[in-house]
Amino acid sequence: MTDGQITEQVRPIDTMDVENPVTELQRGRHNERETITSAGTNVDSFFQQCDLAKSRSPRPIIVYTIAFEAPGTPEQQMRDCASSPSHFFKADGDSIADVFEAIAYQIRQLRLTQ
Structure with a gap:
C-alpha cells in the first residue's frame, strides 16, 4: 500500500537534534541530512522485492x-507490483474500507478452493 512516490531515503546527520521529531528533513533541512539511498535505487529494490515474492x-x-x-507514478508502480490486475486496488478515504473487504473476500475464496 502506498500514499505517494517512492523517494530517496534520508536520515539526520545529527541523530539527537531536538528538531528531528517535529520538523521534516525533506523540507527546509537539506543541510542537516544525509542521503542513504536514491529514489532510483529504492524503486529498483521495490520491484525486485515484488518479483521475488x-x-x-x-x-x-x-x-x-x-x-x-x-x-500517477505511484499508482502505476502498485499496479505493476500486484500479482494481477484483480490484485490491484485504487482507494480514497471513502472507499478504503471497501477495498480491504474486497481483499478479505478474495483471500477467503482462496482458502475455499485450495
Whole structure:
C-alpha cells in the first residue's frame, strides 16, 4: 500500500537534534541530512522485492497492492507490483474500507478452493 512516490531515503546527520521529531528533513533541512539511498535505487529494490515474492517456488506469494490517493507514478508502480490486475486496488478515504473487504473476500475464496 502506498500514499505517494517512492523517494530517496534520508536520515539526520545529527541523530539527537531536538528538531528531528517535529520538523521534516525533506523540507527546509537539506543541510542537516544525509542521503542513504536514491529514489532510483529504492524503486529498483521495490520491484525486485515484488518479483521475488511473486516468483517464490514452489508456491508464489499473491501480492495485493493499494494506491491510496496516489495517482500517477505511484499508482502505476502498485499496479505493476500486484500479482494481477484483480490484485490491484485504487482507494480514497471513502472507499478504503471497501477495498480491504474486497481483499478479505478474495483471500477467503482462496482458502475455499485450495
